[in-house]
Amino acid sequence: MSQFDAELLVLLVRDFYGSLASTVIDTLLKEGRLSLSLLARYSSLSTATIQRVLVPLLQLRFVRHSVFDSPTTYVVSPEHIYSSIVRAGQIIAYVDDIFSEEESSAALQVIKNLLLYGHIRISDYLSAAPNPAASTSAIATLLRRKLLTTLTTEEFAPESDRVRALINEKLASIPRKATVSESKRAQAAELEAQEAWHRIATRHDSLSDGFLSSGEVDTSVVVTVNHEKFAVLARSRVLVDFAKRRIGAVTAAVYKHVLETMEPRLFRSDESRITISSLEILKNLDEDLDLGHALAITSRRRKRDSSGSDSESSQQRPHKRRRKENDSSSSESESDYEMNGNNSKSASQMEVLNMHLALLCSSPSLPFLKRVGSKGGGEYTIDFSALMNSIRALEYDKLIAKRQGAVACRLLRIIRDKGRIDEKQIAQAALLPAKEIRAHLTALHECGGLDLQEVPRGADRAPSRTYYLWHHRPAAAHALMAQQVIRAMTRCYARVIDERARRPGVFAKIAREAALSAAEVEEVRKLRDVEEKLVVQITRLDRLVLVFRDCL
Amino acid sequence: MSLRGGRSGGPGRPGLLSGLDIKPDFTPSERYPKLVLPIQSTITDEERRCVQNFLQFQQDVRDSAFYVVEKKPGIVEYEGGINDGIKRYSDRFLKKRKIGKAVTDHPYIVDFFPQELHSTLGVKSGTKRKHVKLDLAAHKKHFLEAAALNAAADEESAENAAELNDDDEEEINNEDDIDEEDDEKDEFEEDEEGDYNAEKYFDDGEDDYGDDGGDDEAAY
Amino acid sequence: MPPVKSSYKASGSSAAEPYTLPSPPASSASSSASTHMEGLNKAAQSLYTKMITSNEDGHVYTQAELSELAGISDAMKLMPLIQEHMNLGLVKMLRQGDDLCFQAVKKEEAEKIQAMSKDEAMVYSYIESSGTEGIWTKTIKAKTNLHQSVVQRCLKSLEGKRYIKNIKSVKYPTRKIYMLYNLQPSIDVTGGPWFTDSELDTEFISSLLSIVFRFVASESFPGDDHRRLSVSSKPRKRNSSKATQHEQLSFPASYSKYPTVSSIHEFVRNSGITTVDLAPADIKSLIDVLVYDGKIEPIDEGMAYRAIPGATPECGADLGADAEIGGGVVWDALTEVPCGPCLVSDLCRAGGPVSAEECIYLDEWLIQ
Known part of the structure; x- marks a missing residue:
């Protein structure tokens, strides 16, 4: 966890939960894992105070406690703090969107209280809720969509501890043999533990999680917000936005539907692929979408000329299409529209859907979709890993273009494409003089976008006889950028706090609900505007964090 | 430009400074080099909603038992006030804030907590924790939002003052009464629950309601 | 006449290198084309003619081929004929690998060389063999082993006669490089069409990039003359407002008339934008730059290209401001x-x- 993350988290925790809470978090982030007494020592707070503060922090699972250590030790869960606070607004908005007007109020109450209290036993919630029936129904929906997940005691321990315990368990079960070395045993244990861990980590994925065998909600379970699922949904929104830009609004709407159809089977961002068919996609596709309207058919010649001599210029000659496996249907439909006098204007729902899906498959640099078979009208999958890599590259390029100009961006893309390459080759590919690109390369180097490797040609290391090879390492470059994003978020929030602190007089008046003078009303408006601008920016920056950190 | 801190060349030794390029202090324009200022792109309605949700969420947290503050008197946190521990005249007008609901005021699931914190949860050894009802957040409007609405309402009523007829006046008065009633109720409830009696540290603000005449020039 | 090491051995390298001839006796100084040939006997003449006419210019004959051409199988009888040719500079002997072979030299060329001084001829032959790459004066000096001033004199003389010319190399801008007068310098030397006076002509490139982009863009999106597809069994509906703020109209993925390297090449050629001869490979270089700039993308595994929505001649897609899509789709x-x-x-x-x-x-x- 980078230093900048810590700064942001401490700032948020202090402003939301108070300075005592933030002191504890800060101490744990600095020192790692601490027992209660050590926490007291490093934070200069009394043990009693720490105990009081730890209760809500554990309740919220901002801090985890180790069941294996004695005395108990405490560890911060930074990603959880981040998601719970920074994304709260978006999570609430999302829940509002998916429920209809009548149902949303109960659902919003559920989600808001869960964000507030970290986790709640369903029975406790229902006994306090004004409308238990509506709440139960809302909880059931949220559970089924996996926006809520159930919790057990194990989830309050740090993940690393649980994995370690698992490894120890597996190690113990592998008998010692004279022929097998210790390290081999350890390796085998780790492997088994990894598999077992995967099963454990995904055990809440089942559809019956939180439900009784009767199908009703199991009110004895404890539920919490499932941030992993919300991250998947947020990622889908990013992808749909990109599709809208790259292709168009109608195709993007189709893509949104594809993602929604896949959604029940997508539990977290690092999932392996899921395949769905056109038939599945066609089901529940928005009736109002006029899919055909967005597609152009090319036959506009009034006369059919088979001779090939037409008034159009030779540019119009079709290029040879590569025969792709599984692509037979889409290339057929094209020729259908051109050749078939009768059917040239219309197509079936399925055909048109497939045309949109084909568009989503068509960009090699942004593989929104990939066709993998022809059953059920066509089988498709999304390689999220490849797609997100492309999107990360695009976002990074954009940042470079904005900061250092289009030329720098061109050079970066050349280097990314070619691997290790020297200045001369870059200049050739870029069609720019070597002198002109030198400054850009240096600037890219300084910001961490490029690495320089010296490869000596001779035994001596004379500069004139050395190859200087430029190279781009995406992971390192993106990590640096992510740090800057977090830093910007920290500053935006620090400014929010400051802007509020600057106006204590107005607050006092508001608190006692006195009439505000015109000037003070202006103050309030200004403050609201400022808050809004800054918090919106934080939300937008969070999207970059999602793309660069959470979707790896 | 004043000199700050123990920089080289204090006021008594101008000679040292004259030869140096180092300025002990910089004006803002020197610290912040010229920059082409970027523009934030238009905020959508969806984004606005997210912001409101976020700010209201913060309000909920502040109002909840999880906003933990020091017990000691003197270090008092005021909603929107300046938290430097100094008592001010204006403090008496700040929202009478309970210094936190008791942390114990929540139906914790004891098994999820380590043994050493059970006493903090209010569990006496061997016994079960007494059942506390979950306090669902009231989701009071983010106070600035409320203020702005009130301000807007005030503006409107000020503008309509000339054309105000009796009915309108009554309506507005009724609304004010309702607000006042609610506030009074809330304050009473807050007094009853919790371990910390905030009353000790504040003047009773209720008396001030009648006095909102405008003679309060709070010295800030 | 300076001694000749051996008629049949050229210098050591395996590339076809010229074998410089000793200059013939003084009578050659004033010979004209016809008299030049007169030095040959009938058999030699006819063989020479056959060598010129039977194959393309510059064809390199093996001894066996010449034998066949002449109809003389006996090497002892063949060689003297060839020797005569060589004496008059009408045939060049080359070495390819371990074999000796022969190349006919055009009469005018042979005369030209016969008219030169021995030194000049030597310099000339090295320049000639450097082809379209040209050769550095320093290299000439090294290979001929002539004194610097001698080389300079020869070069001046040959240049004056317009047999050779001086060119600028883009790789070695300070070197004096010479090549035959009517040859076009290779791309390596000139840098290709992108270089003018061995400097990269960035304006030229820029305008070409713009033109190519506009062309690709014009072929990438359907216009008013394209019909929209309708879905059978459904009446044409207006798109619901949520789907189209920006009515989409795309070619289907199977559209096959996107521009290709060759169609772009043809366009540029026919447009008359430039007199410079641009090869398809040059067009490909331009296309690659546009791809790197995020303005166009290859589709169908590089068979064709289409413009990316949102790209402009000035700015790649995804790299600029997004005012048209409406604020909120935040990229920056x-x-x-x-x-x-x-x-x-x-x-x-x-x-x-x-x-x-x-x-x-x-x-x-x-x-x-």
Whole structure:
């Protein structure tokens, strides 16, 4: 966890939960894992105070406690703090969107209280809720969509501890043999533990999680917000936005539907692929979408000329299409529209859907979709890993273009494409003089976008006889950028706090609900505007964090 | 430009400074080099909603038992006030804030907590924790939002003052009464629950309601 | 006549290298084309003619081929004929690998060389063999072993006669490089069509890039003359408002008339934008730059190209402002807040010389 993350988290925790809470978090982030007494020592707070503060922090699972250590030790869960606070607004908005007007109020109450209290036993919630029936129904929906997940005691321990315990368990079960070395045993244990861990980590994925065998909600379970699922949904929104830009609004709407159809089977961002068919996609596709309207058919010649001599210029000659496996249907439909006098204007729902899906498959640099078979009208999958890599590259390029100009961006893309390459080759590919690109390369180097490797040609290391090879390492470059994003978020929030602190007089008046003078009303408006601008920016920056950190 | 801190060349030794390029202090324009200022792109309605949700969420947290503050008197946190521990005249007008609901005021699931914190949860050894009802957040409007609405309402009523007829006046008065009633109720409830009696540290603000005449020039 | 090592051995390298001839006796100084041939006997003449006419210019004959051509199988009888040719410079002997072979030299060329001084001829032959690459004066000096001033004299003379010319190399801008007068320097030397006076002509490239992009863009999106597809069994409906703020009209993925390297090449050629001869490979270079700029993308595994929506001649897609798509689709989160472009962000911390709380950039940004 980078230093900048810590700064942001401490700032948020202090402003939301108070300075005592933030002191504890800060101490744990600095020192790692601490027992209660050590926490007291490093934070200069009394043990009693720490105990009081730890209760809500554990309740919220901002801090985890180790069941294996004695005395108990405490560890911060930074990603959880981040998601719970920074994304709260978006999570609430999302829940509002998916429920209809009548149902949303109960659902919003559920989600808001869960964000507030970290986790709640369903029975406790229902006994306090004004409308238990509506709440139960809302909880059931949220559970089924996996926006809520159930919790057990194990989830309050740090993940690393649980994995370690698992490894120890597996190690113990592998008998010692004279022929097998210790390290081999350890390796085998780790492997088994990894598999077992995967099963454990995904055990809440089942559809019956939180439900009784009767199908009703199991009110004895404890539920919490499932941030992993919300991250998947947020990622889908990013992808749909990109599709809208790259292709168009109608195709993007189709893509949104594809993602929604896949959604029940997508539990977290690092999932392996899921395949769905056109038939599945066609089901529940928005009736109002006029899919055909967005597609152009090319036959506009009034006369059919088979001779090939037409008034159009030779540019119009079709290029040879590569025969792709599984692509037979889409290339057929094209020729259908051109050749078939009768059917040239219309197509079936399925055909048109497939045309949109084909568009989503068509960009090699942004593989929104990939066709993998022809059953059920066509089988498709999304390689999220490849797609997100492309999107990360695009976002990074954009940042470079904005900061250092289009030329720098061109050079970066050349280097990314070619691997290790020297200045001369870059200049050739870029069609720019070597002198002109030198400054850009240096600037890219300084910001961490490029690495320089010296490869000596001779035994001596004379500069004139050395190859200087430029190279781009995406992971390192993106990590640096992510740090800057977090830093910007920290500053935006620090400014929010400051802007509020600057106006204590107005607050006092508001608190006692006195009439505000015109000037003070202006103050309030200004403050609201400022808050809004800054918090919106934080939300937008969070999207970059999602793309660069959470979707790896 | 004043000199700050123990920089080289204090006021008594101008000679040292004259030869140096180092300025002990910089004006803002020197610290912040010229920059082409970027523009934030238009905020959508969806984004606005997210912001409101976020700010209201913060309000909920502040109002909840999880906003933990020091017990000691003197270090008092005021909603929107300046938290430097100094008592001010204006403090008496700040929202009478309970210094936190008791942390114990929540139906914790004891098994999820380590043994050493059970006493903090209010569990006496061997016994079960007494059942506390979950306090669902009231989701009071983010106070600035409320203020702005009130301000807007005030503006409107000020503008309509000339054309105000009796009915309108009554309506507005009724609304004010309702607000006042609610506030009074809330304050009473807050007094009853919790371990910390905030009353000790504040003047009773209720008396001030009648006095909102405008003679309060709070010295800030 | 200076001694000749051996008639049949050229210098050591395996590439076809010229074998410089001793100059023939003085009578050659004033010979003209016809008299030149007169030195040959009938058999030699006819063989020479056959060598010229039977194959393309510059064809290199093996001894066996010549034998066949002449109809003389006996090497002892063949060689003298060839020797005669060589004496008059009408045939060049080359060495390819371990074999000797022969190349007919055009009469005019042979005369030209016969008319030169021995030194000049030597210099000339090296220049000739350097082909379209040209040869550096220093190399000529090294290979001929002539004195610098001698080389210079020869070059001057040959240049004066317009047999050779001086060219500028893009790789070695300071070297004096010579090649035959009517040859076109190779791309390596000139740098290709992108170089004018061995400097990269960035304006030229720029305008070409713009033209190519506009062409690709014009072929990438359907226009008013394209019909929209309708879905059978459904009446044409207006798109619901949520789907189209920006009515989409795309070619289907199977559309096969996107521009290709050859169609772009043809367009550029026919447009008359430039007299410079651009090869398809040059067009490909331009296309690649446009791809790197994010303005066009290859589709169908590089068989064709289409413009990316949102790209302009000035700016690649995804790299510019997105005002047309409507605010909110945010792509510039880091650069639209001052922290992104800020130059002093490393110094920024609470209480520091610059901080979020005091930031004058934020001051202004917040009141926009």
